[in-house]
Amino acid sequence: MKKIGAVVEGLILQAIAVYAGMLVLAGDYWRFLNPKFKWVTGATAAVLLFTGTVAILHPGRRSSLSRILIFLLFLRILTMGMSGSTSFIKGFSAVLGHQDHAIEMSRLIMNGREYVRINLVELYRMAEKPESEETTRPYVMRGRVMKSQALANAGQFALMRVAVFCCLADAVAMGFRVADDQPDEIADGQWVEVYGRLKRLPRRPPEPGLHVPGLFLSAVSDSYFLVPDKISPIKEPEIPFMFEFRKAEPYAY
Numbered sequence: 001m002k003k004i005g006a007v008v009e010g011l012i013l014q015a016i017a018v019y020a021g022m023l024v025l026a027g028d029y030w031r032f033l034n035p036k037f038k039w040v041t042g043a044t045a046a047v048l049l050f051t052g053t054v055a056i057l058h059p060g061r062r063s064s065l066s067r068i069l070i071f072l073l074f075l076r077i078l079t080m081g082m083s084g085s086t087s088f089i090k091g092f093s094a095v096l097g098h099q100d101h102a103i104e105m106s107r108l109i110m111n112g113r114e115y116v117r118i119n120l121v122e123l124y125r126m127a128e129k130p131e132s133e134e135t136t137r138p139y140v141m142r143g144r145v146m147k148s149q150a151l152a153n154a155g156q157f158a159l160m161r162v163a164v165f166c167c168l169a170d171a172v173a174m175g176f177r178v179a180d181d182q183p184d185e186i187a188d189g190q191w192v193e194v195y196g197r198l199k200r201l202p203r204r205p206p207e208p209g210l211h212v213p214g215l216f217l218s219a220v221s222d223s224y225f226l227v228p229d230k231i232s233p234i235k236e237p238e239i240p241f242m243f244e245f246r247k248a249e250p251y252a253y
Contacts, residue, residue: 010055012072013048020045033167035243106250108140108195110230115140115195117253120175121163121245127176127198127224135224140195141253142234143175147188150209156180158208158220159194163242171241173218177201177208177225191236196228 024042033041108115115138123141126134143161151157160175178194186192201224208220244252 007056010052013052013055017045017048017052020048037166106253110140110195113138113229116249116251117141118251119242119245119253120159120161121242122247122251123176123198124174124219124221125245127221131200135198138195138197138229140193142191142193142237144236144240145186145188145190145192146175146210146212148209150206151177151180152183154205155183156225157183157186157188158210159192159226160210160212160218160220161242162212162215162240163245171215171217173210173212173215175219176221177205178231179225179227186231186233191234193232193234194226194228195230195232196226198224199227200224 020041024038024045106117108117118139118141120141120143123139129135141159143159146158146160148158154177156177157180158175159178160173162171162173164171176198178196180186201222204222205225210218210220212218242252246252
């Protein structure tokens, strides 16, 4: 019985390793952790697979019912988090290069003017530094429109996007106020692409009065706001969160 228990433990460890490996290979890893941690999850899967194999091939050690139950509980939690769209075949095809990944250019031309593509966290960090040439360039960024009475009173809306630095537990909605001279043209919650420039706020503005559902923290720049040249409605990105933040071009738009 002790040997059978050790084999069962080994099989559970192998199952956990398989699920962890599927998560790394599939396209839904970002729903759980920042993709930069894929190597950690992959290494953990390899170690668990090796450990489980050793336990099966050499079941001499004593097993523990409590340990088996803990392993089963962990496996259950892991499988509950795997979405239906996460599949090994899908991920394996991506690894083999069967999916096309377009290389996006770092700048766009609109009405004869060149705009630097940037995400809201990268622009936010730039705006926190002393004024420089970087804060005077035309930029294009994308995000979700968020409105409040406080912003409406100032003739503004907020352009926000969720930044994930480690996992969803530390997610923060970050963005900028945007001058809004046509408040009826853009709906609250709509995804848009904004072409424009930063303009320093004349004084510390009042709180925007925003609440982002599901998040404890949000940050709206109180140094600059955006003066748009153009605001274009877009579809919500396949991956709406921001995971990568660069200090120079090409930025992680």
